[in-house]
Amino acid sequence: MMKLWKGTMAYTERTNLLDLTLLQVCSMALGVLVGVLTTRKKKPQTALIAGGVFAATCVPIMNKFLDITEELAESK
Numbered sequence: 001m002m003k004l005w006k007g008t009m010a011y012t013e014r015t016n017l018l019d020l021t022l023l024q025v026c027s028m029a030l031g032v033l034v035g036v037l038t039t040r041k042k043k044p045q046t047a048l049i050a051g052g053v054f055a056a057t058c059v060p061i062m063n064k065f066l067d068i069t070e071e072l073a074e075s076k
Contacts, residue, residue, distance in 0.1 A: 007069035
């Protein structure tokens with residue numbers, strides 16, 4: 001658990017405006033996925049678009065976080 005905490009702290013120190021923007025868009029897309037309140041006819045299209053946005057924004061964020069945690073693990 002401490003490794004995860006240290007990785008999170010190192011990630012927050014290295015974030016920039018693009019990372020924060022991606023995180024906000026990712027959170028928004030996840031919110032749309034959770035609460036798809038559209039008509040039954042439009043639900044599949046809305047869910048597909050929101051899922052694509054979530055995946056496209058989540059991958060770079062997690063990739064950077066995993067790189068930082070791996071770097072911290074190698075430095076010990």
